Amino acid sequence: MLEKALKGKPSYWIWLFVLLSLIGTASIVYIFQLVYGLQITGMSRDVSWGLYISQLTYLVGVAASAVMLVLPAYFHHYKEFKRMIILGEFMAIAAVMMCMLFVLVDLGQPQRMLNIFMYPSPNSILFWDAIVLNVYMILNIIIGWITLQAERNQVDPPKWIKKVIYLSIIWAFSIHTVTAFLYSGLPGRHYWLTAIMAARFLSSAFCSGPAILLLLALLLKKLTEFDPGTQAIKTLAKIITYAMCVNVFFFLLELFTAFYSGIPGHQAPIIYLFSGWEGHAEWVAFMWTAAALAILSLVLLIPAKFRDNHALLPWTLAILVIATWIDKGIGLMVGGFTPNVYEAVTPYTPSLWEIIITLGVYGIGALILTVLWKVAVGVKQEVGTAT
Amino acid sequence: MDKSRRNFIRLASLSALGMGAAPALARAETASAVYTETTEAADMYGPNANALEGTHWGMVIDTTKLTTPEDIAPIVEACHSIHNVPDIGNDQEIKWIWSATFHESFTEKHNHYLAEEIHERPFLLLCNHCEHPPCCRVCPTQATFKRESDGVVLMDFHRCIGCRFCMAACPYGARSFNFGDPRPYISQINHEFPTRTRGVVEKCNFCAERLAKGEEPACVEASNGAIIFGDLDDPHSEVREVLKEHFTIRRKPTLGTQPSVYYII
Numbered sequence: 001m002l003e004k005a006l007k008g009k010p011s012y013w014i015w016l017f018v019l020l021s022l023i024g025t026a027s028i029v030y031i032f033q034l035v036y037g038l039q040i041t042g043m044s045r046d047v048s049w050g051l052y053i054s055q056l057t058y059l060v061g062v063a064a065s066a067v068m069l070v071l072p073a074y075f076h077h078y079k080e081f082k083r084m085i086i087l088g089e090f091m092a093i094a095a096v097m098m099c100m101l102f103v104l105v106d107l108g109q110p111q112r113m114l115n116i117f118m119y120p121s122p123n124s125i126l127f128w129d130a131i132v133l134n135v136y137m138i139l140n141i142i143i144g145w146i147t148l149q150a151e152r153n154q155v156d157p158p159k160w161i162k163k164v165i166y167l168s169i170i171w172a173f174s175i176h177t178v179t180a181f182l183y184s185g186l187p188g189r190h191y192w193l194t195a196i197m198a199a200r201f202l203s204s205a206f207c208s209g210p211a212i213l214l215l216l217a218l219l220l221k222k223l224t225e226f227d228p229g230t231q232a233i234k235t236l237a238k239i240i241t242y243a244m245c246v247n248v249f250f251f252l253l254e255l256f257t258a259f260y261s262g263i264p265g266h267q268a269p270i271i272y273l274f275s276g277w278e279g280h281a282e283w284v285a286f287m288w289t290a291a292a293l294a295i296l297s298l299v300l301l302i303p304a305k306f307r308d309n310h311a312l313l314p315w316t317l318a319i320l321v322i323a324t325w326i327d328k329g330i331g332l333m334v335g336g337f338t339p340n341v342y343e344a345v346t347p348y349t350p351s352l353w354e355i356i357i358t359l360g361v362y363g364i365g366a367l368i369l370t371v372l373w374k375v376a377v378g379v380k381q382e383v384g385t386a387t
Numbered sequence: 388m389d390k391s392r393r394n395f396i397r398l399a400s401l402s403a404l405g406m407g408a409a410p411a412l413a414r415a416e417t418a419s420a421v422y423t424e425t426t427e428a429a430d431m432y433g434p435n436a437n438a439l440e441g442t443h444w445g446m447v448i449d450t451t452k453l454t455t456p457e458d459i460a461p462i463v464e465a466c467h468s469i470h471n472v473p474d475i476g477n478d479q480e481i482k483w484i485w486s487a488t489f490h491e492s493f494t495e496k497h498n499h500y501l502a503e504e505i506h507e508r509p510f511l512l513l514c515n516h517c518e519h520p521p522c523c524r525v526c527p528t529q530a531t532f533k534r535e536s537d538g539v540v541l542m543d544f545h546r547c548i549g550c551r552f553c554m555a556a557c558p559y560g561a562r563s564f565n566f567g568d569p570r571p572y573i574s575q576i577n578h579e580f581p582t583r584t585r586g587v588v589e590k591c592n593f594c595a596e597r598l599a600k601g602e603e604p605a606c607v608e609a610s611n612g613a614i615i616f617g618d619l620d621d622p623h624s625e626v627r628e629v630l631k632e633h634f635t636i637r638r639k640p641t642l643g644t645q646p647s648v649y650y651i652i
């Protein structure tokens with residue numbers, strides 16, 4: 001089926017070329033990082049994780065979100081999603097791939113990466129995260145490939161694949177729970193040490209992931225013959241709405257605990273993020289932007305007449321993605337490390353090099369996604385299931 | 388294999404062998420195979436008869452005797468010079484022992500009206516060699532581990548992948564990461580101790596290499612009696628005697644890590 005990726009309009013090739021040049025540029029910067037070490041990043045002794053690990057966190061959510069299509073389709077036999085499912089599964093593959101690359105670029109000694117498996121340490125959550133992410137990727141590759149092949153040959157997929165699909169549904173929850181445990185089990189990091197972290201991660205994943213998927217699917221509709229189907233778009237938008245409501249609600253719960261209890265440690269990171277601390281206010285504008293956009297996205301999602309307006313929907317989704325990205329893709333990391341363990345502020349802002357490497361990893365993800373979706377749409381066009 | 392390799396590395400770090408901080412794991416593996424085959428080497432590097440013995444090393448820092456930056460500087464210098472700790476000088480710095488204010492050191496003990504003298508006093512900070520160290524709990528490779536025989540929390544620089552999970556987990560900021568190559572920043576290399584390579588984490592090792600030779604930690608030696616070191620498990624040890632007589636506090640006791648470093652205020 002991969003041959004489908006080898007035929008395309010000039011615009012397809014131009015897009016691939018753009019991605020490859022981005023990846024090439026980032027690779028050169030990464031080679032510098034290998035030679036000079038992580039000193040080229042904005043990280044420091046006190047803020048020892050930054051943009052890379054926070055992208056890992058965000059993208060695990062995107063990967064897990066495929067379940068929002070798979071679950072209704074297989075547990076509730078919701079037929080409308082059947083056409084779009086493959087897009088979700090392929091997006092999960094691209095997202096997990098990016099997750100692993102973000103771990104890799106964050107390592108000080110990447111050539112020793114396999115030590116994680118050579119000295120298995122079950123008490124380390126990172127060990128489990130590496131395992132669940134790898135398994136999740138394999139599950140999605142198997143499911144995506146087998147079902148697409150069956151679709152192409154116009155036969156029913158083999159029966160056993162259903163069991164694998166059920167497993168992948170549970171697995172999707174596990175990858176994001178384990179990723180939350182990376183943070184929520186660390187003593188002394190108040191912003192992270194909260195039992196609701198895994199739930200918050202899942203809720204934010206289940207709104208942001210499907211939002212990204214739907215945005216890209218709408219783009220696909222513009223560019224190709226593929227049509228996710230009006231009913232599918234509507235249902236997915238509804239799922240996104242519920243998940244975003246829960247996501248915002250969970251954040252408000254955090255605010256309540258921190259500020260009603262009045263415990264300084266719990267309040268400090270939130271105060272730093274939203275109004276600054278000891279003269280440091282690096283992220284205040286970002287956080288308020290996120291808050292405003294989160295509310296705006298709800299205003300545009302909750303009333304059905306806005307939500308079902310498909311000219312407005314892409315904007316709403318973009319707003320939601322930006323809001324959740326700031327919250328989880330950067331705020332979470334900064335808030336965990338600031339104020340630091342001495343209750344002082346060591347400000348963190350990513351360096352240009354760090355940003356270029358990050359974009360490069362996103363470029364690789366986009367490349368994988370483009371090729372996989374090209375194959376999927378190609379097959380659907382061939383057998384006439386694209387619309 | 389695990390243990391012998393680790394023992395080898397511990398020993399290698401005492402010998403010239405460890406100096407280059409061999410980056411490739413493979414190299415350490417072969418070297419360790421050679422080591423086990425060579426009985427001569429076993430004699431040479433066998434346990435030192437003078438090695439200090441204890442089952443839970445701990446420390447009491449008498450902060451009333453260390454009141455000025457001039458009291459602190461030689462202690463930090465003693466540690467950093469023998470352990471090849473580089474002087475980087477920005478927020479990616481590396482430090483094994485350093486000083487901070489009361490507020491920074493004891494974040495759970497804020498008073499509105501702190502005695503002026505305490506407000507001014509510097510407090511020595513270092514790894515607490517916790518009984519329940521979160522750093523070891525989170526390490527995905529066991530590159531940082533608590534030595535069961537004496538409770539010292541150690542690092543295997545050859546195994547560390549530089550993921551920095553341990554830095555996020557340590558509530559005391561005791562760990563430093565080599566963001567770049569540290570060697571250009573070491574003013575005078577001590578060839579008795581390994582230098583580190585870029586991309587690994589390091590921290591105070593309670594002078595494990597000195598304990599093995601029967602010497603007290605360098606900071607203790609340089610402190611003119613202000614730091615007392617000994618076996619917390621031994622009720623007759625000097626540390627325990629001091630703890631009996633003085634009121635002491637530890638950093639962030641509510642987190643359950645059980646630090647082995649006590650402070651007389």
Ligand code: SF4
Nearest residue numbers: 514515517520522557
């Ligand atoms: S002080 Fe930090 S580095 Fe040292 S043992 Fe405790 S948790 Fe680990």
Ligand code: SF4
Nearest residue numbers: 526547548550551553
């Ligand atoms: S940085 Fe090294 S010591 Fe720390 S958790 Fe990672 S592998 Fe373990």
Ligand code: SF4
Nearest residue numbers: 466591593594604606
């Ligand atoms: S015990 Fe040794 S390694 Fe630790 S701070 Fe003191 S001198 Fe440095």
